Amino acid sequence: MATATTEHYRAYTPKPFTRAERDSVTILFGGLHWRIERVLQAVLENSGYRARVLPIATKEDLLTGREVADIGQCCPTSFTTGNLVNFLRGEAKQIGAAEVAKRYIYLTAGSCGACRFGQYHQSYELALRNSGLDAFRMFLMAQDQLDQKAAMGDGLDLNLPMTLGCLWGIFCTDLVQDLEYQVRPYEVLPGQTDAVVKDSVEYLYEVFRNRPARTPYRSVFWHLTTPYFTRALREVYRKFSQIEVDRLRVKPKVKITGEFYLQTVEGEPNYNIHRWLEAEGAEVYPAAITVWMDYLLRLGLQRFEDYSGIEKGARLKLGLGRVAQGIYRWTFNRLRRAMGSLSHEIPSQFELRRLAAPYFHSRLDGGEGDMLVGKALWAYHRKKAHMICELSPYSCMPNTMSIGAMAGVVGRYPDLLYAPLEIKGDAEVHALSRCQMILTEAKKRAQREFDDVLARTGLTVDEVRAYLDAHPEMKRATYRVPHGDAAGTAANLVLHVARRLGRRG
């Protein structure tokens, strides 16, 4: 039996990270995809920090995560806690736990409401304690609270220029990632896209690392008006233009949706689903972080919508917020144009909300909320994809709710191909075979759609190919095929050629 002590239990409070430590301490972070991680590293280094990206989480990390924290946590929490602990253990073996605590700090997103995302600290804390790393410092940035000097110390200054750098980094890497996934399935020379993307991300790393320093307010103006990033993206565009593609390969387009971590990472935490789908013959439409942040903005502004007419100033705040959201979208589109408007546009949050409204209330937050439903319907109605692959973490709370609501959507639109995959981290065969079944149907649809377009336009594949041979610029990865009346890339290409030939589609 425990004995009474006058010392009450207290939560872990990390020692602050001080300004003086900046040169000797490395900031660890991770949990996104490699392109944005590399560019965020550049942003941190540009601001005078030492930064290091954690390795991609593995199944081993999952097992460690389960072992060192309380049972029953959602699988993203297990992956990320295990990932951190295994990295630190590895380092501790070489330099000792005390030195690890001195040399590194860990920075991660903290709270986004009442789902476990807001309670990660407890899992990390327990994991560190159970691994003998009690003194290690980790800091959770609350997404709604940028100035956290009190909790973190003055070592980390999350100032405006750095925040803007992160934001612009997200825009740029989202654009690159989106184009990459549009190009790779059709590349003529295998491996060329990967090489170009690697080269482009390294180039962006340098661009962000050498970003000129500005005072906070000047920095806002500079980011909004400078050609620095559009120039860089034009260079990326140029790199992509070297790739030759064969867009007549008929492939189902699969849109990835789901919980933020699982839809963003590329690796074992989501069974390498992006690569797996490509290997199975699909074109993947990845989930952009830009869209997620646009959703968070909308969610925040809804509060002012609710308080309009109730609280003084709410309407004004709503108006200002809408302007900020407009600038956000304008900036993204400006950068998108620099890449030839090839990457997918970001859907209107109002449209997503309207589409989801009969099935899921827009004020319910946690996870992707109504956006998960809205995106599926948006892709379906606007022919953006043949199939939705929804990544749902085992034991996630908000995600289970949105998925349940999708039952109503599928009931209403039985031909919407929807594959909700429960991701446990170690039940790969089950999840992938489930996905495979729906993918088979998506492939049939893509083929049917293609055949239908050929029949409608009266073209044959050979005729289209001959036309492309006569117009080699259309075989460049950077040639823009407008989105026509079809979801598939090949079908849209046929429609485009038909229009150029003056035929009706």
Add this chain to the structure above:
Amino acid sequence: MPTLTLPRWLSKAPAAAPPSRASLRIGIPRVLNLWSTHQFWMGLFGALGIDPRNVIFSSDTSEEQGRQFGKGRGTVDCCYPVKCISGHYGELVFGQKQKLDILFSPMIYTLPSFMSGHVARTLTCPRVMAAPENIKAGFLKEADVFAEAGIKYVTPFVSLDEPPLVPKQLFEGFQDVLPGLTRAEMAQAVGEGYQALQGFNDRLRRKSREVLEWCAREDRACLLVLARPYHMDPGIGHEIEVDLQAYGYPILWMQYFPTDPDLMDWAFGEDIRAGFIKSPFDIRDVWPSSYSSNTNEILWGAKVAARIPWIACVIRLSSYECGMDQPTYTPVQQIIERSGTLFFSFQDLDSTKPAGSVKIRVETITHYLEKYAREIIARKKAAMAPGCPLAQR
């Protein structure tokens, strides 16, 4: 605070509700946070002119209810407190002798909590707030079961911890189903709802204080239950605490623990002065992400249990696959056990009562209590400051 806005609402009290409402029959699933807010709804409906006899709550959760009314309507696998709701909906739609006009299932986003203002937020669990949307899908996927049964499904989104917003939210939710409803009338009814809830909570807190004072007087042990409000449902919490009560130990639920300033000052004054917390209901010293209302209260309950000498034992109830409870297991246990208080946790509660293991554990608990309760109380008393207000009368 609801009480501050009350006079304003009352001053705008409109004329009595149109009589036709008195015959409306409203069904409410007895689930999730309806367990802690039902008095609010009763006060609200009463003020809106609904006959309280026409407000029908579904029965307590049972496996039978799920089998009979909820089968095939589940849309997703998750924790039992949410999964069982299909059975409650089904019972209200199919199992009534006299047909209902409205099935009312609010999406409660934030909860009124005594900790409000001292914590980051008082949100409900993402599953609690969204459950009505999720369960509804099971009743719409093949055909609109509500429409077929001639029942209006009313599911307003409501932020109960933001009183200025609530009349607007509920007016929007009810304007199409309550004839002649006005905004002013809803504002007044909301005020009465808060008053009813406050009155009910105050009464239960007073009762709990009486129990604690008795324990202090007699130097006897009591038990505190740390659980979510819906563990009071016999089909969810399986009445584990009732089995313990049968052995003569008074049982208190954390939700209704007295919050009187004298007691709070005695229990937490030292922590406030030492700078660990800013008020008795601040839990930053043990739980920095204080977003979830029920979780916050559980953590607070653990702190209280660690400080009140006569709480010799804490019983923690938690449902299978509860994502909110998962990260709290270790801190709650640590907070309690560090103070020398006995701690027993019943995790993974599902649809069936684990009768055998409950029996064994109840025997273990009572054995420990018989053996150690006196010692625990004495040690906890010694560890705290003198002058506990519970022992003053």
